[in-house]
Structure formats: structure tokens, C-alpha cells
Amino acid sequence: MVAKWSTPWPIAFVRSFSAGSNSVICSRPVDSRPPERTAHYVRTYPSRRRNVMPLANFKIQVERMDDAASAPLVFEVQNHDDIFAIVERVRAGTAFAENDAMALAVGLKLFTGVMLNHRHDPLFADVQSAMRMFIGNLKSRIAATMEKT
Structure with a gap:
């Protein structure tokens, strides 16, 4: 006797092993077949x-x-943020010259975009925590400057 198997995720039985990037391919015995035969399914996570x-x-x-x-x-490049709005906030919230503020905002946004797209690459392992700290410090400085005005 084979126990019923349930999961909170939707399961689709497939014959090929092609799956999306957020799927896991597994195999298990099918209730109606002998235990030595298996069917393959794809578990799709929400x-x-x-x-x-x-x-x-x-x-x-x-x-x-x-x-x-x-x-x-x-x-x-594609980005979920409005780079023009970020440039304006960095210009208004820092004491840097206008060209330096633009270069900082655009360069930082481009670099962090590549870093996030390749976050599992060992090349970025050392700078991820430092970038989080740097961006947090920059945002707090901009917020403090904006409160004063």
C-alpha cells in the first residue's frame, strides 16, 4: 500500500525534464503502477x-x-528604479559637485544592478556586505540632509 502524498505547491506530471528557473524536478512511485516504476513531476514554488x-x-x-x-x-540596461530620480536625490542630499553626484549615482546604480543579477558569483562575495553598508550610509546621509531643508 502506498501512502497518499500531498503538498501545498501545485504539481504537474511531465515527461521531459525541462523546467523553469524556480522549479525542482523530482520522481516518486505512482500509486497505480508497481513501485519500481516512477513518474516524474515538477514542483513549482510560489x-x-x-x-x-x-x-x-x-x-x-x-x-x-x-x-x-x-x-x-x-x-x-534595465532597472526597477528611476535612475533620474536617484540622481536628483544624490545631488540634493550630498555636498558633492554636480558631476561627482551624477557619476556616483549612475555608477553605483549600474554596479549594484550587475552585482544583484550575478549575486551568486564568487566575484561579488567580498563586496556585497560592504555595498549594503555603503548604500545604507549614503541613504541615511541623504535623508538627514533632506530633513534639514
Whole structure:
């Protein structure tokens, strides 16, 4: 006799082993077959992110000012934050020069975006905690400056 098996997650029986990135492929005996035969199923876990933010597309262009012959670097990124609003907050909340504030905000946002996309890469293991601390300090400085004004 085979015991009933239940789970809070939806289960779909499949024949192929192709599954999404948030799925786990398992096998177990099927009640109606002899125990030596198995059916494969995919367990799909509910998404952890309930309110998924829409992504905005940004085009980044870097040109060399003193050499017209060199081609500019142009690339596109997606981000859930409004980079323009972040630049304005960093400009208003820090004592940096305008160009330095823009470079800090855009560079930090681009770097952390790549770091979050590849968070399991060992290359970023050493800087993740330091970046959390740095961003927390930057946000608290901006908030303190905004309260004063």
C-alpha cells in the first residue's frame, strides 16, 4: 500500500525534464503502477516577489571628449528604479559637485544592478556586505540632509 502524498505547491506530471528557473524536478512511485516504476513531476514554488516592479529601460552613452575618432560606448540596461530620480536625490542630499553626484549615482546604480543579477558569483562575495553598508550610509546621509531643508 502506498501512502497518499500531498503538498501545498501545485504539481504537474511531465515527461521531459525541462523546467523553469524556480522549479525542482523530482520522481516518486505512482500509486497505480508497481513501485519500481516512477513518474516524474515538477514542483513549482510560489513566487517570493509578490509586487513585481516594472522595469525601465535606460540607454547609457560614454564619449571621449578629447578624441573624436574613438567610438562612443553605448549600452542599454534595465532597472526597477528611476535612475533620474536617484540622481536628483544624490545631488540634493550630498555636498558633492554636480558631476561627482551624477557619476556616483549612475555608477553605483549600474554596479549594484550587475552585482544583484550575478549575486551568486564568487566575484561579488567580498563586496556585497560592504555595498549594503555603503548604500545604507549614503541613504541615511541623504535623508538627514533632506530633513534639514
